[in-house]
Amino acid sequence: MSLSLITRKFTVEEYEKMATEGIIKPDEKVELIRGEIIKMSPMGTRYASSVDRLIQLFYQKLGQKIILRVQNPIRLNNNSQPEPDLSLLIPRSDFYVAAHPCPQDIYLIIEVSDSTLDYDRYTKISLYAEANIKEVWIINLKEECLEVYRYPLQSSYQAIQKYYRGEGIFIESFPEIELTLIEILGNIY
Template sequence: MTELLPLNNSHLPVKLRLEDYLRLDDAGAFEEYRKTELIDGEIFFVNAQHRPHAVIKSRLHVALAAAMDVHGQGWEAIVEGSIAIPPHNSPEPDIAVTSEPEGKGLMPLDSIKLIIEVSDATLAFDTKRKLAMYARNGVPEYWVVDVNARVIHQMWAPEGETYREHRELAFGQAVSAATIISLTIDTAAIG
């Protein structure tokens, strides 16, 4: 006997899975958009980066890479590398610290120690939607560099859709990673 289900009168969104997103990307579906991210099953176009954003990201990467060289624990800072966070996410953060920089495909989530987003026009998205996604998926530490307010929001200890620990540091202050022992970055040169 066939069970009758009630008629659905409302629109139900469908979340795109990571593997489907990658298939579409391989087929060239996003070529006209240049860069996209998959966040919670939705595809987002990534804006062009204007100079304040690009300069701060570049300088922060240089400072972080120099500190990582001194630190010497096998971590590497990657700029704009996509991360696989199944089943519905493939963000492309400004900087990601990973233990697996080499290889094919997306960086695996379990290799990620720190994610940094530089925000000039995307602060609300980075501090709400992306923060919830990163915390929910166990990213150990997350920094949002607020270009306009000239502060770094440093978060760690993910719990649910937030981080239990948080501090705010002004540009020019040293930032010590909470999850990578003895990693400190001087931010005086970032802007």
């Protein structure tokens, strides 16, 4: 006989109320994925320097064309509010003060992955595809490459491609701006 446990899922509203009421502490690094509160991995130096490099790169290349949201929430639906490493957003004068950005506000999501690579590839990518996020990048620190996911359909992406040093890439929403993989990956050791 197998025992099947029933779990209770949370909505974004309940999750935010837990944070407001102090049930989730301000310094806790968690995100809401499919109704479950998921503890986020600690940040290593390679990971942190990669995020910093990308912040500088996107400000230099795109400036006022985007709002660059760093490790802050985006609301995908009623039960998922992840905190991607970087979100390139459509600019708004209110900087999304009334509500977190939704899928239609997002040009690109970037996840920097080392110890979280499988989770990002299989859980987060399908979540983003289901929400119709048009483009997602995974900075794959293990394989020292960029994984690009485009054209969502249901829970997957129709175009998946890896890029390595020496190659160039553009963001689908900004085809006029080419980025090199050296700029994106830097010197990964």
